[in-house]
Amino acid sequence: MNDRGVSALAAAFDRRAAGSASRFGGSRAVDAARPPAPPNEVELIGRPTPQRTEVLQALAGCEEFISAQLLHAGLLAAGSRVGLSTVYRTLTALAAAVRADVVRDVNGERLFRYRPDTDHRHYLICRRCGLSVPVDSGPVEAWADEIARTSGFAQVQHTVELAGTCVGCVAADAGS
Ligand SMILES: [Zn+2]
Numbered sequence: 001m002n003d004r005g006v007s008a009l010a011a012a013f014d015r016r017a018a019g020s021a022s023r024f025g026g027s028r029a030v031d032a033a034r035p036p037a038p039p040n041e042v043e044l045i046g047r048p049t050p051q052r053t054e055v056l057q058a059l060a061g062c063e064e065f066i067s068a069q070l071l072h073a074g075l076l077a078a079g080s081r082v083g084l085s086t087v088y089r090t091l092t093a094l095a096a097a098v099r100a101d102v103v104r105d106v107n108g109e110r111l112f113r114y115r116p117d118t119d120h121r122h123y124l125i126c127r128r129c130g131l132s133v134p135v136d137s138g139p140v141e142a143w144a145d146e147i148a149r150t151s152g153f154a155q156v157q158h159t160v161e162l163a164g165t166c167v168g169c170v171a172a173d174a175g176s
């Protein structure tokens with residue numbers, strides 16, 4: 001067996017160990033070469049630990065929304081020993097600290113994307129391929145701010161998700 005065969009086997013083993021072999025899409029793999037998140041960000045979600053930092057950096061390296069399982073599989077493939085439950089907890093804490101955007105895929109699974117600044121964004125997501133595009137949310141923000149101001153509630157947050165079929169997927173459908 002040549003080197004490529006061996007590494008493919010090792011990658012397959014990592015995916016199987018993570019319990020997500022069938023969900024692992026090549027285009028969503030964690031790319032360790034992208035710039036890391038600022039190191040202090042992990043303190044936003046509690047005591048900084050090497051494993052939380054690994055999860056944060058891996059999420060920051062993903063351009064697309066990613067599930068906890070897929071991120072975990074990518075970390076394992078890159079040699080990390082972080083546990084899936086730590087990945088889940090860290091991603092949930094990042095979302096609560098407004099450092100990750102969260103959407104749900106067609107199966108209801110939560111997908112996460114690192115948010116590099118405190119600006120809060122909304123996305124239009126393709127149900128077929130997972131493409132996500134930031135959208136202008138001015139009217140939604142104005143409405144949410146107004147409700148927060150007049151309701152007497154503290155720390156009002158909102159979740160707005162828009163889903164559809166992207167141009168590329170519509171074209172692929174038309175061509176088939
Ligand atoms: Zn699409």
Ligand SMILES: [Zn+2]
Nearest residue numbers: 120137140141
């Ligand atoms: Zn908003």
